[in-house]
Amino acid sequence: MLYIVTExxxxxxxxxxxxxxxxxxxxxxxxxxxxxxKDYNKNASFQNIEMITEWLAxxxxxxxxxxxxxxxQLAITELDSDVLPENKRVVFSAQAEEEELMRRVSQALFEGKHTAERGGAVHSCPIEQK
Structure with missing residues (x-):
């Protein structure tokens, strides 16, 4: 078995x-x-590092x-054959961030906001009144 360490x-x-x-x-x-x-958190104690090592194991x-x-975020992935099974292939997914963005956009639209600001420039969503 091979253990792959990722960050x-x-x-x-x-x-x-x-x-x-x-x-x-x-x-x-x-x-x-x-x-x-240990390199990332310079204030970590020896006991803290030992505890995290055990947690990772x-x-x-x-x-x-x-x-x-x-x-x-640290991960150790077990590889026991040439190819990982499909349910263990994803290491990182940005889906949560994208879902949060869409939730915020939806909430803003629901609250009646139809403009967005980026880099100081205001962009408007054209709405036709009928």
Whole structure:
């Protein structure tokens, strides 16, 4: 079995997905992921890092948010054949963000707002009164 360690780093609006490494030992994969966490969170204690290493070894995923704009997500994916099964292929999906955007647009339209602002320029949605 091969364990692939991945990282998703969110810094404001920017998102970076990285493959950190791969190993045949689950505990070593958890250690690799914990090192990424240790580099990201300089204030982490030894006990905290040990706890996160154990969490990664058992749950194979960990998420840490510094604040609302900075987040680190770590994952360990098991690969026991040449091809992953379909239900385990997705590592990251932006669907939640898109759904939130559409919810906000829908709410604004429901409240009667028909203009949007981007970069200081106001754009209007033409509405014909009948």
């Amino acid at each position: 998703l780093l969110t810094e404001g609006q920017a998102k970076t997905f990285s493959i950190i490494g791969a190993t045949e030992d689950k505990q070593k994969a958890a250690g690799i992921a914990a090192e990424v966490y 058992t749950r194979r995923a960990y998420s840490f948010r510094k604040d609302k704009d900075h987040r680190l």
